[in-house]
Amino acid sequence: MSLPDEFHAIAKRVNNWGRWGADDELGTLNLITDDVVREAAACVRSGLRVPLALPLREDGVQTGMIPGRVNPLHAMVQINQEIFGPGTVACSDDAVTMGLQAGTHWDALSHVSHSGRLYNGRPAETITAHGGAAFAGIDKVPHIVSRGVLLDVARARGVDRLDGGHAVTPEDLDAAEELAGVRVRPGDVVLVRTGQVQVYLAGDKHAYGYPSPGLSVRTPEWFHARDVAAVANDTLTFEIFPPELDDLWLPVHALDLVEMGMLQGQNWNLEKLSTACGQLGRYAFLLSAMPEPFTGATGTPVAPVAVL
């Protein structure tokens, strides 16, 4: 099997290899300039903070369908332990085991390869069991703070949440942008709301994952045209799943991460943000979504916050 011509045609149009140098490991995050950050800070008017992460717990969104991607197992390794003797101050400590892509997370650029290549044309075999991703690991991303823009596609279409079979198209993004009353600019981090996370919050993990609305294979060109820095949404698979084209699995991952060099975020809870933006009538905000600096990792849990 090989990837179809249609895929390669889009890939060519969105490709950013070499744009920021042959050794670049940041991709479109390069577009977040100091100016963008200043404009992000200027979006803070009310001081309201909206957290966007799902709880990290054993009963998380993973169902076992993806091997190795385990929900967090939390355990206490000390409980009120009087380390220095009876009657002294007591401490409690925790340990956790989890898949880095298990909950609300960022994919690193190295998370996906196709045709043996990572972003910027690097060989996929630079990822090893010893040390993980030597190129474009999440540890190469020092910070993600930028202007965030919520594109509330569900609201723009007048529904609580999109159907499982709905591919979010460039036209959907245009409509949501119009609803937002804000123009997406270079360096923005775009949050696309489908409402799908409601299914998980209501307790049905399996239906949350599949079938799922998500981004169409046509959206990378939209993001590329706008020079977006990163995109996150409220689904398990990010892109529509099962996919639009027979036997073309995860094309959006390959286009965004490998070709364009643009980070993706998944399992973000955008429900409260949707409410806040609707009430305030503002859809742009300061977004802090810092990666945890796991050396060599191809992804990271993230606890994003929107400040309005």
Place this chain on the structure above:
Amino acid sequence: MSLPDEFHAIAKRVNNWGRWGADDELGTLNLITDDVVREAAACVRSGLRVPLALPLREDGVQTGMIPGRVNPLHAMVQINQEIFGPGTVACSDDAVTMGLQAGTHWDALSHVSHSGRLYNGRPAETITAHGGAAFAGIDKVPHIVSRGVLLDVARARGVDRLDGGHAVTPEDLDAAEELAGVRVRPGDVVLVRTGQVQVYLAGDKHAYGYPSPGLSVRTPEWFHARDVAAVANDTLTFEIFPPELDDLWLPVHALDLVEMGMLQGQNWNLEKLSTACGQLGRYAFLLSAMPEPFTGATGTPVAPVAVL
């Protein structure tokens, strides 16, 4: 053994139990109002972002001295796996095991108890192996975004880093505040720089942990007087270690977390922030230091960022 009278005297003066209601689990984080956040955003002038977390890796700051507090073990569970068949898009996935207090972290208020009590007088036994901290777990903290102020004690004292035996006193904090040219206000998150993290960065993990400069038992009253929201520094133990008073171990932990209900951060790397603040001549900034929402956890890794 029991805690000495001197401890109880200070405890009485800084105690915040009941101040925000009998059921409060947030403590001094209640002091971060929308106004404080707006003022924090107003500190962003250059758009510079400075990350404050140490790398998360097997060769982290832990030496094995604290049982169960293990450095991150990172492993790949998928490497360029063509999940949907040969020639398809390939994915890489990671798993990690780590102590939640192992690297750059926040202590939850439930991390410490004394005399059988947690913050707000709750019984320590509300922490169990089944579910962790039912009261004042880190999952109860939805967000930490506020104005951050760097109190660069090392610079104020004219040294690169404080000696291992140096207890940071209220007078040190006053001097650093004067150097900073900014008054610490209610709701601020204060970052206290000792320079000690340089020892770890230079490769000596053991000397980093012990002996270590850190906060004096006299500082909780200073933080209480200013109504600070949280305090973090660049040491393993937060407070001076070994302690100032014979046989009084971890008094600052007990005063800050249990009595005052104030979060502590440890192992923060403040070196680049010190440089930036010095160059810009500004020591106040927007700080985002979001906890990862581990259900029932008594601590969390954090990837803080200062935006100047």
Place this chain on the structure above:
Amino acid sequence: MSLPDEFHAIAKRVNNWGRWGADDELGTLNLITDDVVREAAACVRSGLRVPLALPLREDGVQTGMIPGRVNPLHAMVQINQEIFGPGTVACSDDAVTMGLQAGTHWDALSHVSHSGRLYNGRPAETITAHGGAAFAGIDKVPHIVSRGVLLDVARARGVDRLDGGHAVTPEDLDAAEELAGVRVRPGDVVLVRTGQVQVYLAGDKHAYGYPSPGLSVRTPEWFHARDVAAVANDTLTFEIFPPELDDLWLPVHALDLVEMGMLQGQNWNLEKLSTACGQLGRYAFLLSAMPEPFTGATGTPVAPVAVL
């Protein structure tokens, strides 16, 4: 709620507290004498070895119903790594995270308490997050090698496997003993076959766990009368589940582990052993079922082998 009189009446009859001294942590394993082991060795006639453990893998018997009891997560931490330079000998290394009771396992005596007491009357609070079970942890059991006897209850009843609602009674054990043509003696390790593990092997993890045939609350007296050293079977719950008596959950665990001080084994695969014993017409064998010596653990994975 408290345990019913019926429970306490049986408990009194099977109680072994103090029988091997006030400090004993081995319970009925004391009954495995050198003589018993010599007799076990004498059972080896053909040299056939039958392993009794289920595979340790992410798709193991656990379904998530029991919090914290996670199937093994296996990950490679080195793959063909040429540690000493290119062209040198290469090594692969693995790491695993798992619940110690997740697969084929022994419960340590400390795995269960009731009314605040462990085996031999020790307080339950001797188990802590710091160090685990200070009393009767699995590390106190140096070895388990003895004569094994298969009581093939399913075969004795003329079925492939017992129904989910079937409580294995003393009469069932008598019938299986008669089929086996061997008298259960002091120090024997008895393996009770229900056939239930076939349900897991056929792919239905949920139906394997519930409803499940298993040992009746009447069987501890049978084991006590025979002075058995330990008992294992081929179910998730060991005892019939849901239980025979309303609101009396896990009575067999409490009677066997706490009162009698007798180790239990669960999730043992007895299918091939059943075939071998049937073909050879012999149901006694040398059994080696060594605990992994996890310090302070209340259970352990085990890879038992019957040698006939």
Place this chain on the structure above:
Amino acid sequence: MSLPDEFHAIAKRVNNWGRWGADDELGTLNLITDDVVREAAACVRSGLRVPLALPLREDGVQTGMIPGRVNPLHAMVQINQEIFGPGTVACSDDAVTMGLQAGTHWDALSHVSHSGRLYNGRPAETITAHGGAAFAGIDKVPHIVSRGVLLDVARARGVDRLDGGHAVTPEDLDAAEELAGVRVRPGDVVLVRTGQVQVYLAGDKHAYGYPSPGLSVRTPEWFHARDVAAVANDTLTFEIFPPELDDLWLPVHALDLVEMGMLQGQNWNLEKLSTACGQLGRYAFLLSAMPEPFTGATGTPVAPVAVL
């Protein structure tokens, strides 16, 4: 760099590829016949059982020198939890994270490759992050029960333990065999005692690992001539470390595992066995050393027991 001619010359002499068929994954374990097992059982005269595993605990033999090979981290996930309500029977459960090669263990044949090849000539790349070792994983070894023979080299040389620089030679093995008064035969599992584990037991983990006595590059031919089934010893590195020949690292691993297809065991505690064999004047016994059946693993913890 490539492996020297001397290595390839020995490799040719001990190579077993194809000996048991092109698809064989067991190597010299094929030599353990039913007859061998019957003879092993005949070695049981006193009924004495001697366990050979080191404790599995956070303070195990690993020092952090080998990336990813972590000592066991044990945590309680339930402590006396009354799952079915207050006053009911209470359960305790544990979870563990560990390197499979961290303590007393077997290397699977797939643990080592050289020149891109595993045992039986299979390509090294059959080991992947997804599923681990597809060929010659430890899960392919159903059981290890055989006659064990202790070759007590330290005693034969009249010392408590061999020096760090001592390479155990074929002549040492001959001398230890003569001391034992037993001829090593096809299918035997040979345990080679150096006494080095005393260094760990005395508390010096670093000195235990390096420098270490161990098997000479000349021993694989001795084992091959005798058609031994497997070999284990009481060191971290199995072979002498640092190695005998400059820049030829781990040659014994490559010869035993890859060329001969013979399992190796490391970190076995042979001290009590040495005492027992000396007192009884018998050095042959029934050995049960069952691998834990981790699917796809290149090694496994093992809790071996010698029955004399």
